[in-house]
Amino acid sequence: MSTSKHSILSKSRELFEQHGYGKTTLTDIAKSIGKVKSALYYYFSGKEEIFAQIVRDEAEQFWNSLAAEIETADTVEDKLHLYVETRVELMQKIAKRYHFLKKEFFELMPIVEENRKETDRLEKDTITVLLMDYPKYEGTDESTVRFKAEMLVNTIKGLEVQMYVTDQVLIDQKSLPIFSDVLLNGIL
Amino acid sequence: MSTSKHSILSKSRELFEQHGYGKTTLTDIAKSIGKVKSALYYYFSGKEEIFAQIVRDEAEQFWNSLAAEIETADTVEDKLHLYVETRVELMQKIAKRYHFLKKEFFELMPIVEENRKETDRLEKDTITVLLMDYPKYEGTDESTVRFKAEMLVNTIKGLEVQMYVTDQVLIDQKSLPIFSDVLLNGIL
DNA sequence: CATTTGAACAAATAAGTAAAAAGTTCAAAT
DNA sequence: ATTTGAACTTTTTACTTATTTGTTCAAATG
Incomplete structure (x- = not known):
C-alpha cells in the first residue's frame, strides 16, 4: 500500500478518535498529511470509504490478534477460554478507543457492521x-454446531454493542475467567 | 389509583408508541383524555415523570409475568430454563413495542435504567x-453466587440493548430452548 | 376539598434565509 | 502516477422571527 494511502488512514483514525467522524472534515484530513482535500479522492471514493477502510483494517487486526492468541493453547477448552477472555479484552479496548461512535452510533454502526462481515464470518467459522x-x-452435524458457535459469538457481540452504547465497563480483568467459565461451562 | 391518573398513563403510552416520546406533546396527551395540559400537573410533576411512571409500571408487570412463570416449574433447572426463555420472549415483545426508543435511545435510556433499578434488583435477587x-x-458463599447470577442477567440484558439499538430479532421461538441450554449448561 | 382551567412565562422548536463550509467532480498541472 | 485548484452540489451554520411546548399558579369549578 502506498505511503500516502497509509498516512491518510492513520491520520484519519487519529482525527476521528479525537473529534468524532462528523466533526472531522476532509480538509482537516488532507491538511494533516500536507495535501488538499481533492487529493484524497485519488485514493478513496470519499469520506465514508476512508472510514470503511479503517473499520476493515481494525477488524482484520482485531481478528489476527485474537486468532494468534487462540493458537497458543493446546486443547479445545483452553482455546475457547482464551477466545472468550481475549475477545472481551480486545472489545473493551476498541470500545474505549471508538468512544466517539456513541454519539454517531446509528449513523455509523451500519457501516461498521457492513465492513466487519468478513472477519465476522472468519470468527464464526473458527469457533x-x-x-x-x-x-x-x-458426529453432530455441522449446522447444529455452527448454530451454537454463532450463539456464543453473538452473545459476546451483544456485550460489545452494550459497551458502545452505555458507558459502563462491563467486565473487569479479574472477573474475566469467571465470565468465560460461565459462558462456556454454563452456570449450572 | 385515580381513573384520571390511570388514563393519562394509558393514553400517553399509546401516543409514545405511535409517535415517539419527543413528538408527543402534553397537549396531545391532555386532549386524548379530554382535559387541558395544565391538568396533567395535578397528577405528575411533568412529562418526564409520566414517562418514568410508564417505565416503572411496565417493568413491574414484566417482572410479575416472569416471576409467575418461574413459579410454575418445580426444579431449579426448570425454573432457570423457564426464566431464560420467558425473559427473552418478553424482552423481544417489549423491544418491538418500544421501537420508538431507538431514535431517542441516548436521551431516554438513562431514565429507563433509573426507573428499572427496583425490578432489576428483584430479578438478580431471585436468580x-x-x-x-x-x-x-x-456451601458457596452468597457473593460468589450473586456474581454469577448478575452475570447471567447482564448477559441477557446485553441482548436487550442490542434489540433496542439494532433491528434484528435475535432469537426466534424455536431456537429459544437451545439458547437457554447454551447459556445455562454451557457450550462445552 | 379534590380537580380542572386559563392566563402567563420561559425554554425549546420550527421556519425562513443568507452566508459559509463541506463533500464531490474533473480538467489541467506537476 | 499524483496532486492541484476551480467549479458545483449538498450540508451545515448563523441569525432572525414566529410558534409551540413545558411549566407554574391563582382563580374557578363542582
Whole structure:
C-alpha cells in the first residue's frame, strides 16, 4: 500500500478518535498529511470509504490478534477460554478507543457492521471448527454446531454493542475467567 | 389509583408508541383524555415523570409475568430454563413495542435504567436465591453466587440493548430452548 | 376539598434565509 | 502516477422571527 494511502488512514483514525467522524472534515484530513482535500479522492471514493477502510483494517487486526492468541493453547477448552477472555479484552479496548461512535452510533454502526462481515464470518467459522473437534460434538452435524458457535459469538457481540452504547465497563480483568467459565461451562 | 391518573398513563403510552416520546406533546396527551395540559400537573410533576411512571409500571408487570412463570416449574433447572426463555420472549415483545426508543435511545435510556433499578434488583435477587438452592453451589458463599447470577442477567440484558439499538430479532421461538441450554449448561 | 382551567412565562422548536463550509467532480498541472 | 485548484452540489451554520411546548399558579369549578 502506498505511503500516502497509509498516512491518510492513520491520520484519519487519529482525527476521528479525537473529534468524532462528523466533526472531522476532509480538509482537516488532507491538511494533516500536507495535501488538499481533492487529493484524497485519488485514493478513496470519499469520506465514508476512508472510514470503511479503517473499520476493515481494525477488524482484520482485531481478528489476527485474537486468532494468534487462540493458537497458543493446546486443547479445545483452553482455546475457547482464551477466545472468550481475549475477545472481551480486545472489545473493551476498541470500545474505549471508538468512544466517539456513541454519539454517531446509528449513523455509523451500519457501516461498521457492513465492513466487519468478513472477519465476522472468519470468527464464526473458527469457533465452529473448534467445536467440531470437541468430543461432545463428535458426529453432530455441522449446522447444529455452527448454530451454537454463532450463539456464543453473538452473545459476546451483544456485550460489545452494550459497551458502545452505555458507558459502563462491563467486565473487569479479574472477573474475566469467571465470565468465560460461565459462558462456556454454563452456570449450572 | 385515580381513573384520571390511570388514563393519562394509558393514553400517553399509546401516543409514545405511535409517535415517539419527543413528538408527543402534553397537549396531545391532555386532549386524548379530554382535559387541558395544565391538568396533567395535578397528577405528575411533568412529562418526564409520566414517562418514568410508564417505565416503572411496565417493568413491574414484566417482572410479575416472569416471576409467575418461574413459579410454575418445580426444579431449579426448570425454573432457570423457564426464566431464560420467558425473559427473552418478553424482552423481544417489549423491544418491538418500544421501537420508538431507538431514535431517542441516548436521551431516554438513562431514565429507563433509573426507573428499572427496583425490578432489576428483584430479578438478580431471585436468580441468586435460585442458585443458592442448587446442589452445585451448596456451601458457596452468597457473593460468589450473586456474581454469577448478575452475570447471567447482564448477559441477557446485553441482548436487550442490542434489540433496542439494532433491528434484528435475535432469537426466534424455536431456537429459544437451545439458547437457554447454551447459556445455562454451557457450550462445552 | 379534590380537580380542572386559563392566563402567563420561559425554554425549546420550527421556519425562513443568507452566508459559509463541506463533500464531490474533473480538467489541467506537476 | 499524483496532486492541484476551480467549479458545483449538498450540508451545515448563523441569525432572525414566529410558534409551540413545558411549566407554574391563582382563580374557578363542582
